[in-house]
Amino acid sequence: NLEYVGNTWFDGLKVEECEDCMKMKNAHPVIHLDLKGLNVDDERLFDKTVRKRIRDLYGKYIYLKDSDALTDLQREYYSDIVDRDFEKTGPSESLKDLSAKLQAHHGKEVILLIDEYDNPIQNSYGTEVQKRIIAFMRNLLTNALKGNSALKLAVITGVMQIAKESIFSGLNNLYVNNILSSSFSEYFGFTEPEVRDLLGHCEFPEKFSECREWYDGYRFGESDIYNPWSILNYVSEKCTPRPYWAVTSGNEIIRTLLDHSTQDTWDVVSALSGGGKAIVDFRDQVVYSDIERDPSAIYSIMAMSGYLNAKHTDFGYEISIPNREVYQIYEGTILSAINQNESSVRIAMLFAALRNNDGEAIGNAIGELIRGALSSKILDSEHVYQSFLIGMMMGFCGNYRIFGDTLESGEGFADIRMECTSGVGPNIIIELKRSKDEKDLAHDASAALGQIRIKGYAHGLKGRTLFYGISFHKKTPFVLSEESAG
Template sequence: FGFTQQEVNELLNEYNFLEQKDEVKEWYDGYLFGSTEIYNPWSVLKYVLKAIQSKPEPESFWANTSSNELVVNYIKQSDQVLHDEFEILMQGKSIIKDIKPELTYRDMDNINNVYSFLLLTGYLKIKRQVNKYTYELIIPNKEVYEIYHQSFMDYFTEYKASKKNKFVEALKQEDIVQASTILVSLMKKSLSFYDNYESFYHGFLLGLLDNYQVESNREFGDGRLDIVIYPEIFQDKAIVIECKHSKNADYLLKDSQEAIKQIHDNHYLEGVLEKGYQDVVGYGISFFKKQCYITKININ
């Protein structure tokens, strides 16, 4: 299943790299079979081969052989908690989780089994057993840390960026159902129930739009609009957004319509057209905790 410490020492000594044994241990050791700690054999051999051909320099060889597709699927199902727990692990700290000792293919599709999968596939190791099915888990070595750093955390960023782009595209296409679905999904992954006030939601939307040309809280028309998203070319569609915070879920529709009235009464859409843009759509978005309601307004 792997190399023991003695076997690694003998291999390094054979090729005059014994001085690198501490580096090799830091990068490729850390797995347990029973009570025996072993090294990743593939990576140790790749390290030695690279050292012979050029110079002894560690890297995450395992990252180049694993597709990590199941981890990507877990990330797509995940919320902010998984992201934060990965960050804790990357700080060299441990987390305590319940573990299923065996996983079927069906089990692997369940986000609740993510840590069982990561442990059974070598992305984590047991630091100690808390009780029968509960363990304290850590990242086993620096090679695996690099996979978290270079791959897993990037997947979080890429997936969220994809969602943000789809949200804006849904607004451009005036697909309120799709836009609402994406926005609720992003809120569930990112927000706490304590993040429940208007200025927070305004800032949250701005965070989703950080790759777009946006103006916020500017004098516009006959008022001060919340957000306008400008397209790259004048022929494309601009988007005006007015945010409202509802005191409970029953007020979401009413508050969204109130936001639309504000866009209409203050002539925000006309103000965008006066800048030379040829098309514009407005949205009133009301928020309550992790729920929202979107209402649309066009130029009459």
């Protein structure tokens, strides 16, 4: 950016070794437009916030108002936007107009950076204003990118790749990189060697395993990547692990998953919440409206948004929750789907009751949580109860590792296995049954307990272990327990 000529920010850093990078350093005027947070409630408010956003952008180059390199007409158009709020011009041609003025003044082509280009489109999903927003974005980007002789290059970022026919019609020189692309894949975040170097430089090399558990797990093309925002915050906070990225993301996307849940999606959530994986179809061009026609489209959106990892296999794409940070986002969002204050207390009580072998308290807590969150229409398999319980407890696990039916022990897979990794708490194994009739609850809970014993689900656990057989008839749970000395 020419604005920063003479700065020493990169002196002595590795980027100085890149000759091509240094040739571009402070060599061109730069336009940066962020489209996140525009008001999409109605057409009037959208137009108002767009105009203000572009007017503020023009205001960064106030020197153009008196530039001798501009014609009288160009200066008049600049004043029309900054001083008179687009009396004679429209916002859709503003980026092309601004790039022409900057090239005329500086004598160099312009670099255009557009952040969150899809944000107003996705946020207006399901509203009447979306068509107006799509039309505006098409005109804005087409004018800025097609036939713009003042443009050196443009970089556009967003969560989802909106179909070319919707936004980029008429543009033939687009080069797209997303989480499936191999080009530049190692630059979307930090690689493992970079994380090790950073922790060593900050004198926290012993924190690598913890850092990997919390922030690793992303796959871009052929590269394994750590979340860069979280890593930088983790190091700046003296390697205190917490979900830093969750603070910056709205997490509405997981709410959308819950709102559009079918039996199939609940089965997938069950596998994911228990640390497992699932094979799904994947599309790199999808928008929220696709979810109504095909609920499985949510997985593509979630992977593109960073909530899932997606890895190509011969049978489709293998998805999984990347790391502990995202597990906590899942847990927090599931809580927000119900009354968060009351539910937080109930979940804490449930976790305490599980550790204290208090069957009555466990049944009461689970019953209240289910009645407050789940529809009877989806309570048609053990998987639904399993994924719900795992999701509820994930953020309260503390010194426990929680597995769904993904960890084989003995002669099979327990529905929920909670292994105490530190402290004096007991290990916990839970087997679930869905009863056809309320009178079968006690029998089915007893059968679940017997299954834990017979199949040896506690194999490999050290110390005290609590077994729970829990049966459900609709929203009514029944709990039986016993203790093993290990």
